[in-house]
Amino acid sequence: MPQDRAPTRIQKKNRAAILEAALNVFxxxxxxxxxxxxxxxxxxxxxxxxxxxxxxxxAMHEALLxxxxxxxxxxxxxxxxxxxxxxxxxxxxxRKLEMSRDYxxxxxxxxxxxxxxxxxIYQALSEDLKAxxxxxxxxxxxxxDAGRIARVHPYHLLFSIWSLTQHYADFDVQVRAVLxxxxxxxxxxxxLDTLYRRLLSPHPN
Amino acid sequence: MPQDRAPTRIQKKNRAAILEAALNVFxxxxxxxxxxxxxxxxxxxxxxxxxxxxxxxxAMHEALLxxxxxxxxxxxxxxxxxxxxxxxxxxxxxRKLEMSRDYxxxxxxxxxxxxxxxxxIYQALSEDLKAxxxxxxxxxxxxxDAGRIARVHPYHLLFSIWSLTQHYADFDVQVRAVLxxxxxxxxxxxxLDTLYRRLLSPHPN
DNA sequence: CGTGAGTTTGACCAGTTGGTCAAATAGCTA
DNA sequence: TAGCTATTTGACCAACTGGTCAAACTCACG
Numbered sequence: 396m397p398q399d400r401a402p403t404r405i406q407k408k409n410r411a412a413i414l415e416a417a418l419n420v421f422x423x424x425x426x427x428x429x430x431x432x433x434x435x436x437x438x439x440x441x442x443x444x445x446x447x448x449x450x451x452x453x454a455m456h457e458a459l460l461x462x463x464x465x466x467x468x469x470x471x472x473x474x475x476x477x478x479x480x481x482x483x484x485x486x487x488x489x490r491k492l493e494m495s496r497d498y499x500x501x502x503x504x505x506x507x508x509x510x511x512x513x514x515x516i517y518q519a520l521s522e523d524l525k526a527x528x529x530x531x532x533x534x535x536x537x538x539x540d541a542g543r544i545a546r547v548h549p550y551h552l553l554f555s556i557w558s559l560t561q562h563y564a565d566f567d568v569q570v571r572a573v574l575x576x577x578x579x580x581x582x583x584x585x586x587l588d589t590l591y592r593r594l595l596s597p598h599p600n
Numbered sequence: 601m602p603q604d605r606a607p608t609r610i611q612k613k614n615r616a617a618i619l620e621a622a623l624n625v626f627x628x629x630x631x632x633x634x635x636x637x638x639x640x641x642x643x644x645x646x647x648x649x650x651x652x653x654x655x656x657x658x659a660m661h662e663a664l665l666x667x668x669x670x671x672x673x674x675x676x677x678x679x680x681x682x683x684x685x686x687x688x689x690x691x692x693x694x695r696k697l698e699m700s701r702d703y704x705x706x707x708x709x710x711x712x713x714x715x716x717x718x719x720x721i722y723q724a725l726s727e728d729l730k731a732x733x734x735x736x737x738x739x740x741x742x743x744x745d746a747g748r749i750a751r752v753h754p755y756h757l758l759f760s761i762w763s764l765t766q767h768y769a770d771f772d773v774q775v776r777a778v779l780x781x782x783x784x785x786x787x788x789x790x791x792l793d794t795l796y797r798r799l800l801s802p803h804p805n
Numbered sequence: 806c807g808t809g810a811g812t813t814t815g816a817c818c819a820g821t822t823g824g825t826c827a828a829a830t831a832g833c834t835a
Numbered sequence: 836t837a838g839c840t841a842t843t844t845g846a847c848c849a850a851c852t853g854g855t856c857a858a859a860c861t862c863a864c865g
Contacts, residue, residue, distance in 0.1 A: 403811070403812095403862090403863095405811075405812070405861095405862085406811085406812095409812090423716060423717065424716060425629070425632070425633050425712070426633070427629055427630070427633030428629075428631070428633045428716070430851085430852070431852080431853060431854080432851085432852080432853090440813085441813070441814060441815090442814095442854085443813075443814060443815085443854085443856085444812075444813055444814070446854065446855085447812070447813075450854095451853075451854080452853065503715050503716075506711070506715050506770075506771075507630070507712075507715055509770070509771050509773055509774050510708050510712055510715065510770050511628060511629060511630065511712075513773045513774065513777075517773065520773070520778070521778075524774075524777065524778065525777060525780075528778050545798075547791060547794055547795075548790065550778060550779055550782075551787050551788055551791035552791070554767060554768075554771075554788075555764055555791070555795065557767070558763045558764050558767035558771070559760055559764065561763075562759060562762070563759075565714070565715050566715070566759075566762075566763070568714055568717055568718045568722065568725070569714050569718065569725055569729075570759060572718075572722065572725040572726040572729065572730060573725070573726075573729065573730050573755060573758075573759075574755055577755075582753045582755070582756050583756055585753065586752060586753045586757070587756075589799070590752075590795070593750075593799050594794070594795050594798050594799065608832090608842095610831095610832085610841075610842070611841090611842095614842090635821080635822070636822080636823060637821085637822080637823090646843070646844060646845085647823085647824085647844095648824085648825080648826085648843075648844060649842075649843050651823085652841095652842070656824075657823065657824090807864100807865090808863105808864095808865095809863100809864100810861105810863090810864105811860105811861080811862070812860075812861065812862085813858105813860070813861085814856105814859075814860090815857100815858090816855105816856090816857095816858105817854105817855080817856085818853105818855075818856105819853100819854095820852075820853090820854105821850105821851080821853100822849100822850075823848105823850090823851100824847105824848085824849095824850105825846105825848080826845105826847085826848105827844105827845100827846095828843105828844085828845090828846105829843080829844075829845095830841100830842075830843070830844090831840100831841080831842070831843085832839105832841070832842085833838105833839090833841090834838095834840100835836100835837090835839100
């Protein structure tokens, strides 16, 4: 096992290669469907060598999820209470859609974990995620109270943003099978902009 | 292997028990993560007995998916070109949300398959699904041309309905972790109704 | 260039996997 | 109830699984 000191050049390179390979395999097959051999091969290492850097398959998965959850929520954290409400929300939607385009493997890793009941991540959901969401929901409600955006169920508003944007990463195959050659993300960007403008623009009544 | 004649009483009972168990296990763990032993135990049969009814793990999965895809698209097929457009679409959204509430395992089985690249179902997507979608998109476009609903990208409109409704089945754990005790489907029903009314109501400009 | 730490590997292990098979049992019908 | 078919099972198999270990190799640094 690598010591607890500053990582060597080789440790840095191999750890990165392993996490990269693990992300590929876990996101493509889920935790139980992934094999250590497959990850090792993809990382260009022997299996015992891989297990020299991470003590178990579980540990690799954990490392990936821990890193992921933090960056995954950054776009929501960035929702700024001093900005123009509709602009802020549209920017959030845009950022989330960008993440689906640029980090589809991360999105699918997360999707696999949640679809299968989030056995390894439930606590983080009901604590960290919930806390952040509750905080941002308060902001949304203050915007609605002030009549700056239309009143809708704030939790479901957030769910809708997650679902609509992550869909383009998680269900990419299906989207492309239906769309053919057309780029999904160009159309999605326009569509989602329209959708949230119409949903959230303050209503006269 | 059971003969090709009419299924006996025992065959009917056991096949049904196996498919029920297989649905549980596949939807919870994905194809590679599911084990034949687990399915057999859950169906109350021994493993060899299970393999007497289905020749392989693959065959069970196939049987489930084949049955699923058909019923899964029924709500879309029911979109009626002689109805009132907005009413028809809201009814479609409502039916899809109901399916997420009443058949979450089926939704997750499908989600698992798609997230992992649809290796066993891609052909059906790019043929049957695409054909049906193309057909219904033509209907949507005719409604938009006639100014009976607002003009949006029709494919992304359908994607949005799939994603928003299936989210409540596939990401159920996450939704409940955030919402706490509140019933997700009550709020979702109202939210989605509002969303699609605002998105699709014909606009003056 | 020697030496100790860091790295890599082949051989191995016990448990699990999907699947087979012959033999035993249960069910049905003449 | 005899005899045939349908059903069930224990024992088994080869391949694969996650993981271990001692021995070998490589590297950085004095």
